[in-house]
Amino acid sequence: xxxxxxxxxxxxxxxxxxxxxxxxxxxxxxxxxxxxxxxxxxxxxxxxxxxxxxxxxxxxxxxxxxxxxxxxxxxxxxxxxxxxxxxxxxxxxxxxxxxxxxxxxxxxxxxxxxxxxxxxxxxxxxxxxxxxxxxxxxxxxxxxxxxxxxxxxxxxxxxxxxxxxxxxxxxxxxxxxxxxxxxxxxxxxxxxxxxxxxxxxxxxxxxxxxxxxxxxxxxxxxxxxxxxxxxxxxxxxxxxxxxxxxxxxxxxxxxxxxxxxxxxxxxxxxxxxxxxxxxxxxxxxxxxxxxxxxxxxxxxxxxxxxxxxxxxxxxxxxxxxxxxxxxxxxxxxxxxxxxxxxxxxxxxxxxxxxxxxxxxxxxxxxxxxxxxxxxxxxxxxxxxxxx
Amino acid sequence: xxxxxxxxxxxxxxxxxxxxxxxxxxxxxxxxxxxxxxxxxxxxxxxxxxxxxxxxxxxxxxxxxxxxxxxxxxxxxxxxxxxxxxxxxxxxxxxxxxxxxxxxxxxxxxxxxxxxxxxxxxxxxxxxxxxxxxxxxxxxxx
Numbered sequence: 001x002x003x004x005x006x007x008x009x010x011x012x013x014x015x016x017x018x019x020x021x022x023x024x025x026x027x028x029x030x031x032x033x034x035x036x037x038x039x040x041x042x043x044x045x046x047x048x049x050x051x052x053x054x055x056x057x058x059x060x061x062x063x064x065x066x067x068x069x070x071x072x073x074x075x076x077x078x079x080x081x082x083x084x085x086x087x088x089x090x091x092x093x094x095x096x097x098x099x100x101x102x103x104x105x106x107x108x109x110x111x112x113x114x115x116x117x118x119x120x121x122x123x124x125x126x127x128x129x130x131x132x133x134x135x136x137x138x139x140x141x142x143x144x145x146x147x148x149x150x151x152x153x154x155x156x157x158x159x160x161x162x163x164x165x166x167x168x169x170x171x172x173x174x175x176x177x178x179x180x181x182x183x184x185x186x187x188x189x190x191x192x193x194x195x196x197x198x199x200x201x202x203x204x205x206x207x208x209x210x211x212x213x214x215x216x217x218x219x220x221x222x223x224x225x226x227x228x229x230x231x232x233x234x235x236x237x238x239x240x241x242x243x244x245x246x247x248x249x250x251x252x253x254x255x256x257x258x259x260x261x262x263x264x265x266x267x268x269x270x271x272x273x274x275x276x277x278x279x280x281x282x283x284x285x286x287x288x289x290x291x292x293x294x295x296x297x298x299x300x301x302x303x304x305x306x307x308x309x310x311x312x313x314x315x316x317x318x319x320x321x322x323x324x325x326x327x328x329x330x331x332x333x334x335x336x337x338x339x340x341x342x343x344x345x346x347x348x349x350x351x352x353x354x355x356x357x358x359x360x361x362x363x364x365x366x367x368x369x370x371x372x373x374x375x376x377x378x379x380x381x382x383x384x385x386x387x
Numbered sequence: 388x389x390x391x392x393x394x395x396x397x398x399x400x401x402x403x404x405x406x407x408x409x410x411x412x413x414x415x416x417x418x419x420x421x422x423x424x425x426x427x428x429x430x431x432x433x434x435x436x437x438x439x440x441x442x443x444x445x446x447x448x449x450x451x452x453x454x455x456x457x458x459x460x461x462x463x464x465x466x467x468x469x470x471x472x473x474x475x476x477x478x479x480x481x482x483x484x485x486x487x488x489x490x491x492x493x494x495x496x497x498x499x500x501x502x503x504x505x506x507x508x509x510x511x512x513x514x515x516x517x518x519x520x521x522x523x524x525x526x527x528x529x
Contacts, residue, residue, distance in 0.1 A: 117463075128398075128466070129397070129398040129401070129426070130487070131462075131464060131466035131467065132397050132398065132466050132467060132468075132521075133397070133467070133469075133475070133487075133488075133489060133510075133521060134458060134462050134467040134469060134473055134475060134489065135475060135487055136462055136464065136466060136467075137458050137460075137462040137463075139458075139460075140456050140458045140462075140475065143456035144454045144455070144456055144476060144477060145454075147454045147455065147456060147499065148453075148454045151454075151499060192459075193459055194459055194460055195456045195457060195458050195459060196456055196457055196459075196494070197456075198456075240434065240435055241435070245477070245487075250477060250485050250486075250487050251477075251485055252422065252435070252484075252485065253453075253479045253480075253483055253484065253485045254421070254422060254423060254483045254484070255420075255422060255435060
């Protein structure tokens, strides 16, 4: 693997984001193509500048990228469709990053798009017999992980509820978020029990939406002051029997896993970028459920296990805190269009580093990290810098 | 007896009933590294050490709750036909294998570390009147 100084620098030059919400009457090709045209304008580029496309989606069937590009204008360039569960968008960006770094292309378009089936989604990570026994219910699987986490760390239901309160407050400052209103601690703790200890407001809402980035080499960047460098783009999967119930993997009691894919992907991203957790000014952690944000912050190396909920109570993860986390509302407030989520996180980090986040702007943000974790399990870590 | 409902397993090959009427889960054991698997791996491959000739074994019936919850909304997708709410979680069998299972008993009384035993129960009655059965663990006294 080439280190940072061996490959040419890669930049995010353009961003396009649709509103994340249920969009039952709008075809995904429409909101995705609009987001692409927005990203082109943002990058000050023409459609003919795009040399390759990676398009990520989970529930949109065969060749969705081709269907979207057809709505803008076919130009004969390679289009590759990607599905990698919750890490889909970030996995697509990683491939674009590699192709630009390797000098195969100068300008690559990355699209993450989703239109979700309604209701709780039956995951594709489960076998038929598991589904027949009712195990294919993601809030339940995250509840099993949450019980383990609470037992290990002493975190309480109130602690995990405070994650929702923070993220919904951040979402209320983000016009693209699905939820535009904050919630109180009481509202979270009185919301409907789904799978104890998880309540409805501990679970992220699904959404439809599209997120788009234009990735390019330095010579193609029009506005260097707005371009953000991709310092690392890493994908790791689990080693033998790393227990991750939402990913359909039950651990081994005889041979427990010694590697954690989130930790391994973070370590690799820190090595690739030359940065460490202490350098990160803004973090997009993976809050599929409120409790997962807490263990995610710990596994990425920002504090020791069991410290995240105390830091949360001290305000460390607020927009004006020491390490702002999920400044756009996270999955909890922004909504979770599966194929678009990973890119949505990256777009928020880039927006923060550009200084264009308006009322939710983090002060002096120079380096940011986005982590997506999903079925597989996959773990993607993307580090972006403005130095 | 013609009017007796037929009992059928929800899935073939997951358990057997011994001559004394006790149910036992069916699994695989790797003769090379010793790892255990439930359910049985029909392909015979050990996914820990890649050995290709797993042995068939029957597991003991007791273990402890490692983590658990209760599902209060019906799972989507139309696969699940059992009652809601239902408890489920991970059980560490005394034999050294972790099993995902529904758990019987009142949710409020369940605890991590609690001793449980295997039972075969009716999950639901299908359209033809068959009792569709599944394995499940119930708390027992220490």
